[in-house]
Amino acid sequence: xxxxxxxxxxxxxxxxxxPYGSWxxxxxxxxxxxxxxxLGGSAVDAHGRLFWLESRPTESGRAVLVRExxxxxxxxxxxxxxxxxxxxxxxxxxxxxxxxxxxTVIFSNYEDQRLYKQSIECTDSxxxxxxxxxxxxxVCYADGVFDLRFNRYVTVREDRRENSLNPTTTIISIDLSxxxxxxxxxxxxxxxxxxxxxxxxxxxxxxxxxxxxxNMPWDKSELWVGYISENGDVYKRICVAGGDHTLVESPTExxxxxxxxxxxxxxxxxxxxxxxxxxxxDNEVLPVYSLDAEFARPLWVFGMNSYEFIQSCEQKNLIAxxxxxxxxxxxxxxxxxxxTVSLLDIPFTDINxxxxxxxxxxxxxxxxxxxxxxAKVTLDDQKSKAVDFMIxxxxxxxxSKYKPYFSLPELIEFPTEVPGQNAYxxxxxxxxxxxxxxxxxxxxxxxxxHGGPTAETRGILNLSIQYWTSRGWAFVDVNYGGSSxxxxxxxxxxxxxxxxVDVNDCCSCAQFLVDNGKVDGExxxxxxxxxxxxxxxxxxxxxxxxxxxxSLYGVADLNLLRAETHKFESHxxxxxxxxxxxxxxxxxxxxxxxxxxPIILFQGLEDKVVPPDQARxxxxxxxxxxxxxxxxxxxGEKHGFRKAENIKFTLEQQMVFFARLVGHFKVADEITPISxxxxx
Numbered sequence: 001x002x003x004x005x006x007x008x009x010x011x012x013x014x015x016x017x018x019p020y021g022s023w024x025x026x027x028x029x030x031x032x033x034x035x036x037x038x039l040g041g042s043a044v045d046a047h048g049r050l051f052w053l054e055s056r057p058t059e060s061g062r063a064v065l066v067r068e069x070x071x072x073x074x075x076x077x078x079x080x081x082x083x084x085x086x087x088x089x090x091x092x093x094x095x096x097x098x099x100x101x102x103x104t105v106i107f108s109n110y111e112d113q114r115l116y117k118q119s120i121e122c123t124d125s126x127x128x129x130x131x132x133x134x135x136x137x138x139v140c141y142a143d144g145v146f147d148l149r150f151n152r153y154v155t156v157r158e159d160r161r162e163n164s165l166n167p168t169t170t171i172i173s174i175d176l177s178x179x180x181x182x183x184x185x186x187x188x189x190x191x192x193x194x195x196x197x198x199x200x201x202x203x204x205x206x207x208x209x210x211x212x213x214x215n216m217p218w219d220k221s222e223l224w225v226g227y228i229s230e231n232g233d234v235y236k237r238i239c240v241a242g243g244d245h246t247l248v249e250s251p252t253e254x255x256x257x258x259x260x261x262x263x264x265x266x267x268x269x270x271x272x273x274x275x276x277x278x279x280x281x282d283n284e285v286l287p288v289y290s291l292d293a294e295f296a297r298p299l300w301v302f303g304m305n306s307y308e309f310i311q312s313c314e315q316k317n318l319i320a321x322x323x324x325x326x327x328x329x330x331x332x333x334x335x336x337x338x339x340t341v342s343l344l345d346i347p348f349t350d351i352n353x354x355x356x357x358x359x360x361x362x363x364x365x366x367x368x369x370x371x372x373x374x375a376k377v378t379l380d381d382q383k384s385k386a387v388d389f390m391i392x393x394x395x396x397x398x399x400s401k402y403k404p405y406f407s408l409p410e411l412i413e414f415p416t417e418v419p420g421q422n423a424y425x426x427x428x429x430x431x432x433x434x435x436x437x438x439x440x441x442x443x444x445x446x447x448x449x450h451g452g453p454t455a456e457t458r459g460i461l462n463l464s465i466q467y468w469t470s471r472g473w474a475f476v477d478v479n480y481g482g483s484s485x486x487x488x489x490x491x492x493x494x495x496x497x498x499x500x501v502d503v504n505d506c507c508s509c510a511q512f513l514v515d516n517g518k519v520d521g522e523x524x525x526x527x528x529x530x531x532x533x534x535x536x537x538x539x540x541x542x543x544x545x546x547x548x549x550x551s552l553y554g555v556a557d558l559n560l561l562r563a564e565t566h567k568f569e570s571h572x573x574x575x576x577x578x579x580x581x582x583x584x585x586x587x588x589x590x591x592x593x594x595x596x597x598p599i600i601l602f603q604g605l606e607d608k609v610v611p612p613d614q615a616r617x618x619x620x621x622x623x624x625x626x627x628x629x630x631x632x633x634x635x636g637e638k639h640g641f642r643k644a645e646n647i648k649f650t651l652e653q654q655m656v657f658f659a660r661l662v663g664h665f666k667v668a669d670e671i672t673p674i675s676x677x678x679x680x
């Protein structure tokens with residue numbers, strides 16, 4: 001493909017003039033769907049070797065634990081045998097599916113959700129089950145840690161044996177010294193949810209996060225410490241943070257320093273997730289470093305790791321940490337005595353997790369020209385500067401060959417419907433080294449509304465966005481009110497106003513781009529998945545800004561979602577929507593008469609978060625109304641598509657759907673369009 005890209009761009013002196021949307025691009029749907037692997041975490045073993053969990057679209061989304069190559073230039077080594085896949089469905093979104101200690105990995109197997117133990121020294125070693133076979137994937141585990149004092153594994157367990165819609169969540173321990181599989185010991189129970197069980201260095205104390213309905217972990221949570229008895233039970237508990245009802249906070253990511261101090265992140269008082277530590281003798285919480293920036297992310301998935309201790313002595317701790325401010329990430333070394341951060345100069349503008357290596361840090365990150373990657377950052381002797389930066393793994397290693405086609409994101413701040421209140425988005429203009437449009441034409445716009453809705457879109461290289469922009473589309477990715485990354489006050493704009501604030505902000509963003517001459521006001525399209533699919537449908541039902549839309553596993557009926565969704569989000573809507581009347585008034589399915597433009601819907605048939613009934617109801621209603629509509633259903637797909645062929649099909653069918661119905665151009669790719677009801 002490299003030669004193809006070079007051939008296309010070589011010797012171009014004058015650009016070809018062609019309508020926006022009709023441009024040819026080497027960034028095909030095959031490139032997007034087959035090229036981008038997903039990352040499920042990284043870790044370092046006792047020998048300082050890097051491991052990571054990668055999910056492969058070309059293997060139907062199978063997740064494999066991989067070890068870095070023995071020598072530079074060699075291929076990485078698959079640790080997971082072909083008949084296994086490393087993934088947990090705890091809380092449906094998973095995360096924290098494996099843990100390494102010494103030469104052993106314990107992982108959750110996707111097919112049966114049992115925990116297995118495997119040697120990482122020999123790649124042909126067979127995993128040994130640690131938990132019982134319950135006849136199906138009805139008990140799952142996540143976010144585990146090794147307890148060396150008692151030779152056991154401590155982890156969160158979600159047990160669906162008695163009630164699949166309302167499973168019981170506990171913190172349990174599994175004896176690693178017994179060769180016979182036994183029922184685990186329950187260490188902590190009684191609340192709706194648990195996360196981050198973390199043992200202190202001596203195995204004498206355990207910290208954890210817990211929360212209960214109707215809160216989500218970013219609304220209100222509690223940090224607890226339990227003391228471990230001689231027989232391994234938790235015999236005393238202390239609430240460290242979150243127990244004071246006069247103080248609204250959501251503590252997260254507890255971690256013990258090598259010398260046994262408890263650090264964590266919380267958003268008390270300022271509304272921003274900052275680092276704190278616990279003074280055990282006085283049961284007092286002390287700020288470590290205060291900044292109007294986010295040092296953590298919402299707990300959608302288990303096992304996040306936003307900071308690491310790189311040096312700990314009697315005088316001070318040096319902590320590698322990342323934070324987000326004004327739409328980008330920063331990586332720094334925090335001195336907890338001086339309360340200063342030395343920022344490291346690295347190419348990534350977006351950082352997720354940090355792992356500690358022998359001679360530096362391993363960073364999961366990205367930028368506008370780097371796809372999601374893992375890089376090794378080597379530090380100087382004073383641990384205050386980065387002296388080397390090397391990418392070891394890339395979700396899309398071939399992406400750099402398409403660099404002439406990359407559209408770079410521009411962070412825009414635009415006015416909302418509330419006077420004096422702004423929101424944020426990343427705008428990507430059409431970019432192609434071969435083509436230009438006529439001076440009079442403005443490009444069509446595809447606006448993306450992210451999922452969550454408590455999530456954040458980031459200005460990083462995403463080939464699925466470049467698929468659009470390299471063909472002559474403008475693309476905008478919106479962080480509407482309610483998004484994370486901008487503090488609690490911004491996040492809480494959406495409380496009781498989901499379907500209003502997000503819709504208004506998306507429409508305001510599109511209008512802002514029209515008013516500034518960036519896009520064609522007659523060719524505005526909107527897309528989104530999950531909660532973003534809801535915002536898409538609500539925008540099309542309740543506003544007239546957009547001319548067509550695509551909903552990927554989106555919500556059409558809020559009442560149906562409340563009745564059928566999984567435990568983790570079963571009360572999420574209590575805070576997002578409000579009264580019974582609001583549930584009705586904000587459900588697009590109840591106002592089919594207000595829809596006035598074409599819609600295409602995509603749905604996985606094994607989706608437990610947004611069940612398939614939602615897409616079918618909206619499809620049948622719009623078909624009956626006479627609007628152009630199409631529904632694509634995928635066998636074997638859950639919430640979010642993991643198979644390369646389905647990712648490809650979804651992308652291409654959106655493109656050709658919009659081109660046929662609102663684009664006024666012919667797509668350059670050879671795509672066979674599906675039949676559109678009330679149109680074909």
